[in-house]
Amino acid sequence: MRKILIIGAGRSASSLVKFLLDSSDKENLKVIIADISIENANKLAQNHPNSKVLKLDIFNEVDRKREIKSADIVISMLPARFHMEVAKDCVEFEKSLVTASYISEELKALNDEVVGKGLVFMNEIGLDPGVDHMSAMQIIDRIKDQGGKMIMFESFTGGLVAPESDTNLWHYKFTWNPRNVVVAGQGGVAKFIQEGKYKYIPYNKLFRRTEFLEVENYGRFEALANRDSLKYREIYGLEDIKTLYRGTIRRVGFSRAWNIFVQLGMTDDSYIMEGSKNLSYREFTNSFLPYKPTDSVELKLRHCLKIDQDDIIWDKLLELDIFNPKKIVGLKDATPAQILQKILMESWTLEKEDKDMIVMYHKFGFELNGEKKQIESNMVVIGDDQTYTAMAKTVGLPVAIATLKILNGEIKTPGVQLPISKEVYEPILKELQSHGINFIEKEVEYLGYNPFNL
């Protein structure tokens, strides 16, 4: 039997493990699930006869090297900062490696050795990065092969709650790391290019400069700019592109309401609030408003942020209970962002029966035979349950499929790489389709940038 070693058995590994175990008889696989927590590993293995679980501390060099040496291929689902320990051993013992993380400079530096030994180090093959790369490059390559010239590329991804589980005014629940949602957009200006003009959105305007997206059967969404759009010029071979924009998808109205937290300063993660542990939610909110004992916290907030009497934003704030004088923060030495996260988690945590949803949306603008054309393509994936979530499926299945195809020699070009070549994305996208991960594509009139915000 061929041994696949999976290091890291967190939530995002569920669909990955299931796919490999489901294929294990046919493909003659032994799936070894190694984690610092044996419970995590057991949960995923579910006593499958072709599975083996293993308690592994990746900083225990002897154990780590032994397991990597005896595997046929390695998947690292560890946090990105831990990949290098694994990668170096994979070079030493000549094993191919698959990760869903961005390629670090350190990893890239191994490329010559990896090529020399004929290994495939496939990275960025989860959802985002991953499915976004493959689905975009498939269409970009096709346009180029037909003689088209790319003039616009916009790409949006969001992890959301499924429509059937969408039960709050924000149309949002935490389906992934809540902290990333609270601090999203901080740490640098959002920078992109539109019709050849560089544009910059500072954090305090980020949630007011959204654009709309329509997805058939799912209605309207909004997108806010990511920080890092421009790096995709080089990766996707779009050096001369006039418009390049990447964004995060939310349901319409989320950002306008979230902006209240940004404006108040509640998303700040850079300082500790005095006496945070004993603050009530109401006092927390009041900390960001002027001192004025004869006015209510409510009226001060409405006035400070000019929120009309009948604005739906207000109901969204009430739903989160941020004016409650009895609920206590209970977090010692906490930053505003940490306190806000706690408050949000009380409202936005998935219920037992809730399902999540992944939405991805691409827009491709190009010139072909002197004509401007536009293709739009979107994918919606709904989770099965709270184990096999849409997030776990869209992250894990591409990893699993890529691993098997590398093991079987179908993907064989060696090197430290991401899935942007036909050899890689064609077979993987094809197989993803049979697992419900597929894109709906349509040609539309060339609309250029941001047609709904006219």
Added chain:
Amino acid sequence: MRKILIIGAGRSASSLVKFLLDSSDKENLKVIIADISIENANKLAQNHPNSKVLKLDIFNEVDRKREIKSADIVISMLPARFHMEVAKDCVEFEKSLVTASYISEELKALNDEVVGKGLVFMNEIGLDPGVDHMSAMQIIDRIKDQGGKMIMFESFTGGLVAPESDTNLWHYKFTWNPRNVVVAGQGGVAKFIQEGKYKYIPYNKLFRRTEFLEVENYGRFEALANRDSLKYREIYGLEDIKTLYRGTIRRVGFSRAWNIFVQLGMTDDSYIMEGSKNLSYREFTNSFLPYKPTDSVELKLRHCLKIDQDDIIWDKLLELDIFNPKKIVGLKDATPAQILQKILMESWTLEKEDKDMIVMYHKFGFELNGEKKQIESNMVVIGDDQTYTAMAKTVGLPVAIATLKILNGEIKTPGVQLPISKEVYEPILKELQSHGINFIEKEVEYLGYNPFNL
């Protein structure tokens, strides 16, 4: 003759040098002016018979030690980060030292040695810090001596343009380091305490949470919160104070207009703008606005920031010419803040005949015999010309006076210190009065916090 060594002969040393040279016959002084630029030193010395100029690189240890060794007392007007080189030599050769900078942890660590050798290391004895400490402590100590209990302290300082030179719509010109003005308020939340409640203002609200101050004969000013109000609790012995707030003074309307730059992202100093050198002012402005070729930059800006047709803010923006398509930035690899600074310097640089103005304003709230009382005290200083500016006078004269009083043994308590003891502030404030630096004090009804913003 007694030798006073002044290291650092920048603009802020003009009044300092003049005071010492003016006193030099009577006080039997030799004033040695040392700078890396002999021209700077010559400009200040003006061939006065009791002066000596000297080219000194403070990193030349031999030269530095020789000069410090042969002096009777040393003044360091260097940038704060260079004081330690001088301070260590002063300890070694047993010379007292005077600076206008905040006491660093490193300098504080020399205290035992300084005390052991009976030296006075007087710091924070310029304007702010300096005059603010002395003028505040004089009244705080008096209130406490009378049996009063401090309940509120607010303190505001601003470097502005004198009324007779106030010729633009912003009522502002650069009288000090322009860069500090452009990035003011960044790098941390403004934090203070009001009636026992901690309050936090994020950068994006800082310029919208001002309060008003009235100064007799000078009209109305506004103040915005500084970052560091709370550290004064300990320094001034105000541990139980209910309200503590420090702020920066501007003319009314400045902050509301400045907020436009903050909201657009033009004050950001954290990233380089693509092709900054060849951007026109209009393109610079447009970089922060949505792409929309059928709308003017003007309308996009008005819309984005909701600026009414007849809002004076608009005239302020026009005055700075930020929509000019012909003026070119001309700065390679510049940040938004650097570009904004360049644009502002074209409008806000002092003309040859312009004078500057320093305004300081304190509010003291206290309880005495069961009654709440309030004292307000303010100082206005106008510059003589562009050499003996209000800034140079208010920074340099306290340094000069303190130096002479240490040299003459009138200030003698040894240690690394700032001017908060009666021994120090009483004689210095008294002498400052005869140089036009004096406070007007009045008792008012107890108004508590921020009465004009009701």
